[in-house]
Amino acid sequence: MSSSRSPNVHGRRARFLAAGGLVLAVVAELASAGLFGLSGWFISACAVAGAATFSSFSYIAPSGGVRAFAMARVAGNYSKRLVLHAAALRRVATARAGLFDRAAATDRAQVDGLWSGELLDRSMADADSAGMALIECTTPVAVTAALTAGAVLAVAASTSFAPAAVLAAGVVLMAVTAHRTPGTAREAEQHTRKALRAELVTAVDAWTELASLGAAEQLAARTTTRFTRLDTAREAAGQHRHRTTLTTGLIGTAALTATAATGSAPDAATFVFVALLSLGVLAQAEQLANAAEARATAKAAHRRLTTSVSLTASDTTVPEMRSWSTEQGIGFADYLLPPMALRPGRVLGVTVARGATLVVTGRSGSGKSTLLRALASSLRQATEGRDGRPAVVAVAADDYLFSGTLGSNWRLADAALTDDEIDERLAELWLNDSGLAARTSVGPGGRQLSGGELRRVYLGRALARHPHVLIVDEPTTGLDDRTARHVLGILKNLPDTTVVISLHDVPACLESAGHVTQLPLDHRGP
Template sequence: MVSGSRRPNVRGRRASSLAAGGLVLAVVAELASAGLLGLSGWFISACAVAGAATFSSFSYIAPSGGVRAFAMARVAGNYGKRLVLHAAALHRIAAARTGLFDRAAAGERAQEDRLWSGDLLDRSMADADSVGMALIECTAPVAVTAALTVGAVLAVAASTSLVPAVVLAVGVVVMAVIAHRRSGTAREAEQHTRKVLRAEVVTAVDAWTEMASLGAAEQLAARTTARFTRLDTAREAAGRRSRRTGLAGGLIATATLIDTAATGSAPDAPTFVFVVLLSLGVLAQAEQLAAAAEARATAKVAHRRLTTSAPPTASAPTPADIRSWSTEQGIGFADYLLPPMALRPGRVLGADVARGTMLVVTGRSGSGKSTLLRTLASSLRQATEGHERGRPAVVAVAADDHLFTGTLGSNWRLADPSLADDEIDERLAQLRLNESGLTATTPVGPGGRQLSGGELRRVYLGRALARHPHVLIVDEPTTGLDGRTARHVLGILQNLPDTTVVVALHAVPDCLESAGHVTRLPLDHTSQEAP
């Protein structure tokens, strides 16, 4: 138990150690790069001056050795920096993703009705990547720039005078302030524009035939072209901002050179070249602060989204609004107060459903059926928390469930990884999806766009049945189905001897009117009172 509790701390210390070591290596690599640049310029200038002078002598051994030392330090530092910093970033990404999936698995019981849709999951994974990569994209450039500036300022002050060193330091600070002030939404805006464009293109491809039949193909093309124009505009604006930062760096470099040349005791040519090249190296590194500031802003937004719980939907009541229980004989609930948005607010509902039977919740649109099902699913999960063994206690199929991009087989294996393609094809045949030519290898498209509404409902249902739950809750299982297929699907739900089924329907079809193992729970004034 002690070792298990210490493991997260050990992992955290290891990640921190990797990050610190990577930053040290990054600083060493950039200091070596700047030293190599400055010393090489000084060495070449000194050789030229010595060669031009008559009977002059110049020892190249020490400078040549320094150049080689800086070069080796630069290569080793860059290699180690990449290895260690990327390892530290991967640790951070893994930690962020683990926390994300822990929250999703726990359900954050007080807000469990908030669906973890595919879009939300994709965005959260991207946020985890942004948080992890901030070490490389933000922290490392800032640390390197700070260390390089300090070293360069000391070197310039020692080789010439204090004035050009101060000008160089002030210039780097000004560039840092400019980068910070313009960082707010630059990258976020471009990423949002790119995301909207990607969604627009996918939608346009999927809907092109239908839009063409409606005579709206030109309007759709115009919309897509407008998205491309916005992305180009955002990129051009980012380019202008980068050019302005480069211009500021050039002005600072010029001021540093003027101050260096105007000092009381003008430096010799090799020293002047050394100061010029060293200043240019520092300012080139300082230009990276703009991208670092944008990465920091993106990481802050991503971290806030990952650590801040989204509020529950307005229509989702809290689990305290219902009292439920689950036993070997079935499930039940009581004291459920219809919320204010229902057609009959204030009404108290309750029911007992035996194992292997079905509860049908009926009522018009807006009568509160979906709200009741979400609340019941959340409450039953809390009631059975810690008691699940093998089969899940509760599986709910919402009206707006989600399919991930891929094949039918890959989506169903999320429910049961052991399913083979042949087994999936058999289950598809049971749901009469084979009549539409669907197989385990059929691609579903982004969000299931390649399937019809009726096919989607049966695919959602088949994925839930693959879990073989104790309680199956389905919202509108017959939406988009013709009468023959709807009766077939309801027949499957009626013949689950080990599963208690709760479904929401607008009206009870004829195939359920005479079924003795169906309990009807009406929610509007046109139906009979609840049992």
């Protein structure tokens, strides 16, 4: 019973933290505005009293008020940071947990290609955007609303309704403007900067390839163009900020004009109080533009996180087949070659004993990768892992490495692996000859490794899972003949694992493999 209530309990705690953080933020900003306005009034009143010959002005009460506002501002700002960030981090954690829950609940037939590394990185950024909306969007809106209400009441009480109405109308105008144009200029600037940064990082990482292509001049021209676009975007963003500042000044001037034009003209200290209080409210209202942009970003992120539609451009559907996995081995039947194969329409089926190797061979375009993807998907649906081992692990031709070290990538397969154990397995795959170790950085997407090294790193990570069925697409890509024979020898000698691999040609070391399935090579008869 307690476990079933825990999500609701955590949800209530998160909402309580968020509400408490908003209250503290409002208190802190009200104290800041009050300190700003009261300090100005106090200084002006003291100056007027000092200029008078006989003055009964008492500084005790205003002085105490200034100190009280100052203490409330310091305590409120400190407390709101603690509480709001705690609440925001809870929201980020909830969004990330929901992301992985969605991945776990996804139809296994759609897993291949759906949760790619690139998509996972973007989804993590979306989870951060959705969680941080509490600080970047909700808090500025709540603070502006509360501060405006308090300031309008204070101005109306100290002068008249006219300047208070002008101030309220000005804040509403700024809010409407921010809502209709949610930071478009700043968003364009950020987008341009992001594109420039991505291109520079990629160019530095791939400089050897670019130099060999003779693409230095073209790259310099592209980069210059992007810098020009960034300057243009910055200029547009600056103009937008200038317009916002001008609007703020006009509204403040209108409020002060209304204050001076009231029937009973206020004294100098009250006039300064209204001016400073209005300035503080309008300065806070300027944050609504950033809040509107954060709201648009968070809504888009939430939509991407909760949508049930595949987020990849590629078609993740795979042909259907009937498959089975037992203690004796695996098999499949009724597999109809898809339209993209060179001989579509043919039905395949085979049985492979436990610990044996199935080699799927054929020229490019014959349907090898599609067959392996369909088999992996079908076996995942039909079987479950035994003895804590996964039922199926598949290594695609375009697998993915996350930025970090070899060790951090391999520990995704087995979190208990130590650096020494990883180094031993790297040596088994002859990767130590290249100087690779557990602490070796792989770079973005593994770009610091060669193609042959990447294939062996992918394979080693899959072997760390010790699956019942291992499916590998083109395990010898980028390898010399000697290394390829060594890798195929490792795959051939896995007594507890049934191995399915695809190759263009069957080497001599696999001619004695348990099964070899030759896919049709042309459109001629069987």
